[in-house]
Amino acid sequence: MKQHTIRQDRMQEYLDVKFYIKASLSRTVHRTEGSYTKDLTILGVDLAKVAIIDNSPQVFRFQVNNGIPIKSWFNNPTDTELILLLPFLETILVNADDIRPIIAMTFGNKFGHLADHKS
Numbered sequence: 001m002k003q004h005t006i007r008q009d010r011m012q013e014y015l016d017v018k019f020y021i022k023a024s025l026s027r028t029v030h031r032t033e034g035s036y037t038k039d040l041t042i043l044g045v046d047l048a049k050v051a052i053i054d055n056s057p058q059v060f061r062f063q064v065n066n067g068i069p070i071k072s073w074f075n076n077p078t079d080t081e082l083i084l085l086l087p088f089l090e091t092i093l094v095n096a097d098d099i100r101p102i103i104a105m106t107f108g109n110k111f112g113h114l115a116d117h118k119s
Contacts, residue, residue, distance in 0.1 A: 035059075040066055048098035053085065065100035065109045 035058040040050050052060045053068045060067030068088075073079045088106070093099045103109060 037061055039063075048100060051089070051093060051099055051103065053082070065104045067107075067109065068103060069107055 036056070038052060038054075038059050040047055040052060040060075040063045043050060047063060047066055050063075050066050051068055052063070052066050053070050054060060055070050055072040057064070057067060057069055068085065070085065071081050073081060092102060092106075096102055
């Protein structure tokens with residue numbers, strides 16, 4: 001099993017108790033301009049309620065304000081980066097009408113950026 005899948009599965013097991021995660025894009029990736037990108041529009045849902053967590057900002061460049069950056073993790077069983085994000089996810093994002101401006105302000109993304117043209 002790939003490392004990113006293990007990490008995602010651990011987070012999903014924890015959060016799914018509250019049914020926050022509705023879909024996973026861990027294996028739905030497009031290769032463009034030499035890097036991997038995930039296009040959230042394939043979910044067919046309101047992107048005001050969708051977040052993507054990844055260690056590579058290039059992955060969420062189509063919808064930059066849906067993207068939450070996280071430190072890379074490679075074979076570290078004591079990794080706690082996702083756990084550290086939980087208060088933000090559970091208390092701030094869960095009740096927001098539109099998570100994108102919150103993510104933009106918190107992580108320094110540019111709300112309304114051209115990269116969000118697909119959202």
